Every structure is written in C-alpha cells, then in structure tokens.
Amino acid sequence: MLKTAYTLLPALLGMFLLNGCDSSCCMDVPPASNNGLQAPTPVITLDGQPLQGNLTCDPTTNQTITLTAASSDPDGRVVENIWKVDGVESGSVVVCPAPGESKQICLIAVDNDNLENQTCVTLTANNTQPQEPQATPPLPVLxxxxxxxxxxxxxxxxxxxxxxxxxxxxxxxxxxxxxxxxxxxxxxxxxxxxxxxxxxxxxxxxxxxxxxxxxxxxxxxxxxxxxxxxxxxxxxxxxxxxxxxxxxxxxxxxxxxxxxxxxxxxxxx
Ligand SMILES: [Ca+2]
Ligand SMILES: [Ca+2]
Ligand SMILES: [Ca+2]
CATH class of the missing domain: 2.60.40 (Immunoglobulin-like)
Structure with missing residues (x-):
C-alpha cells in the first residue's frame, strides 16, 4: 500500500502541474502555455534593413514594395514566414494602394515548436494625384x-x-x-x-x-x-x-x- 502511494506520487504531482493552479499561486509565474519554450520574433526588412515604422509609396507609378523576412527564434529555428496583406495570405511583394489609401502588411513567424508571433506595418499611398495637363496658348500662323x-x-x-x-x-x-x-x-x-x-x-x-x-x-x-x-x-x-x-x-x-x-x-x- 505504502509502496503504491510512493509510486503514484510523481504521477499525481505531474497531473497537478499539467492542470495548472488557481490564480493565487501563479501570479508571478511566466505563462506556462509554451512549456518554457519561446516564440519566434518576426522581423520585416526592406532593402536589407529592418523596418522602422510604417511605409509610404507612390501610387502614380504602380510602385511595388518588396519586403523580406529576417525572423529569428531564441531557442530554436524559424520554419515558416507567412505574409498577410489586409488579413489575406499573400506574397511579400505588395502593390502600392490607390492615392490616400493604405494596406496592412503582417508577417507571421512560425518556429519548430509551432509557436508563432506576428508583426504588422501599414503601407500608405501618398495622396498625390497625377499631374493635371496644363493648358498652353494657341499658335497663330499666317x-x-x-x-x-x-x-x-x-x-x-x-x-x-x-x-x-x-x-x-x-x-x-x-x-x-x-x-x-x-x-x-x-x-x-x-x-x-x-x-x-x-x-x-x-x-x-x-x-x-x-x-x-x-x-x-x-x-x-x-x-x-x-x-x-x-x-x-x-x-x-x-x-x-x-x-x-x-x-x-x-x-x-x-x-x-x-x-x-x-x-x-x-x-x-
Ligand atoms: Ca522557439
Ligand atoms: Ca485646347
Ligand atoms: Ca490652349
């Protein structure tokens, strides 16, 4: 009987840990949902440099923005980078929106433990309309x-x-x-x-x-x-x-x- 209790104790303890505990005992404990594993850090780069803030583009020339992913993972490796434009999965080449409009571009990095993190930037088109053609004077010819x-x-x-x-x-x-x-x-x-x-x-x-x-x-x-x-x-x-x-x-x-x-x-x- 005693031997059985000692045998069961680690299993009971494991169950206790897996089931978590009430809030009074967990307040200062880091989230245990990742089992101590760390999620990756998604990093968007443009022209080889990590993006600082949001982006603007020129809508009059059908400009495209080519982004790249430089995500990293502190305790493993990044296995996938997923791009989403306005919530829709897409490539990392984004066409400039119409004048004054914007798009949200998100990069989701997924690591080898299937943990993920996302970062987002806003791409806004300059509100410049195409130049109006200018009227020019007539030419009198005799x-x-x-x-x-x-x-x-x-x-x-x-x-x-x-x-x-x-x-x-x-x-x-x-x-x-x-x-x-x-x-x-x-x-x-x-x-x-x-x-x-x-x-x-x-x-x-x-x-x-x-x-x-x-x-x-x-x-x-x-x-x-x-x-x-x-x-x-x-x-x-x-x-x-x-x-x-x-x-x-x-x-x-x-x-x-x-x-x-x-x-x-x-x-x-
Ligand atoms: Ca990780
Ligand atoms: Ca005219
Ligand atoms: Ca004219």
Whole structure:
C-alpha cells in the first residue's frame, strides 16, 4: 500500500502541474502555455534593413514594395514566414494602394515548436494625384495664300493656326468653330492690319476684324481659314497683327509684314 502511494506520487504531482493552479499561486509565474519554450520574433526588412515604422509609396507609378523576412527564434529555428496583406495570405511583394489609401502588411513567424508571433506595418499611398495637363496658348500662323484671281488683292492663309494642347477646358463655350475634332480648337482669329505706301505713310487702317466663322459664308471653304487683303492704291506693305483665341480661353498674338513687291510674308520677332 505504502509502496503504491510512493509510486503514484510523481504521477499525481505531474497531473497537478499539467492542470495548472488557481490564480493565487501563479501570479508571478511566466505563462506556462509554451512549456518554457519561446516564440519566434518576426522581423520585416526592406532593402536589407529592418523596418522602422510604417511605409509610404507612390501610387502614380504602380510602385511595388518588396519586403523580406529576417525572423529569428531564441531557442530554436524559424520554419515558416507567412505574409498577410489586409488579413489575406499573400506574397511579400505588395502593390502600392490607390492615392490616400493604405494596406496592412503582417508577417507571421512560425518556429519548430509551432509557436508563432506576428508583426504588422501599414503601407500608405501618398495622396498625390497625377499631374493635371496644363493648358498652353494657341499658335497663330499666317502663310502666303493664292493671289486673288480678280487682281488687286491676295489671300493670306491661317490654316496652320492651332492650339498647342488637346484640352477643352470650357465645353460650355459651345462647339469649336475652327479645328473641330482635331487639335486646332481655335474659336476666333482677330486681325488688326494696316496698309502702308512705299514712303511709309498709311494708306488705310488700322482695321480690326474678327473671324469667328470659318465657312463659305465668310468667304471660307469649310475647314479652310484665310483672309483677303487689297493691294490697290499704291499699297507697298501690309502689317498684320494676328491674335488667336483657343477653346481654353487663351490667346496669343503674332505680327507679320507682307511685302507686295516681292510677295514675301515675314513674321516679326
Ligand atoms: Ca522557439
Ligand atoms: Ca490652349
Ligand atoms: Ca485646347
């Protein structure tokens, strides 16, 4: 009987330890659930360095962040590193989220005793929107046209006048009157022109006309832009100050001199 009791004592003691004890006796004892084994330490590294704090990224370039695990275990070895992005198991390459949004990236290290620990970082996209394209002014262009078949005048062409952007900032301004459906998008061309005689005196002018319709009613074939000038009364040169207004409400001005004698049209600096 006594022998049996001595034999049972270690077993009873083991049962007691396995079953734990009430709170009054365990207050200063480390958690016994790991049986004295220590859990691993998960470590996230970026570019070979342990992460310090959270991460930011550039959402405008579809930037990816490649993380690596450098977890360790004080009393064994790490057998697995598990990555989770927003709670979903995934790889360690994370695409930058949309502007202003963020993702939670967690690394769970598992050791050879099947103990685990996790660490998490937040990856936040910079709240930078892609740069808005900037509107740029139109470019007024005057070129030599046909000599008027009736004599006494000439056409100067404005066909090459165009906008230098492809924006339409004010659709409420209505349809584009010239260059519709192409990048020209010119709404209006204004000419301020003066006729000079050979001695430098003014024959007539300055005169200002504005062209807002580029059609046959305005002596223009559809889609053709030109302006008639007379060469009567001893006109030697014609000075044309040409201003284009585009569909972004931007203007630009160029000055040209036409010489009747040699038929040269020269843009002024
Ligand atoms: Ca361990
Ligand atoms: Ca423009
Ligand atoms: Ca435009």
């Amino acid at each position: 070129t030599k046209g046909d000599v008027d078949g009736d004599g006494g005048g000439l056409y100067l062409q404005c066909d090459n006048t165009h906008d230098t952007d492809s924006l339409h900032l004010y659709p409420e301004d209505g349809p584009f009157l010239y260059g519709s459906n192409d990048p020209k998008d010119i709404k209006e061309i204004t000419y301020n022109y003066t006729y000079y005689k050979a001695d430098g005196t003014i024959e007539s002018g300055p005169i200002t006309t504005t062209q807002t319709e580029f059609n046959e009613a305005n002596d223009q074939a559809p889609g053709i832009c030109k302006k008639w000038f007379h060469t009567n009364n001893g006109v030697a040169t014609i000075k044309v100050v040409m201003t284009a207004l585009d569909d972004d409400r931007q203007t630009n001005t160029k000055t040209y001199i036409y010489n009747v004698a040699d038929g040269l049209l020269v843009e002024q600096p």
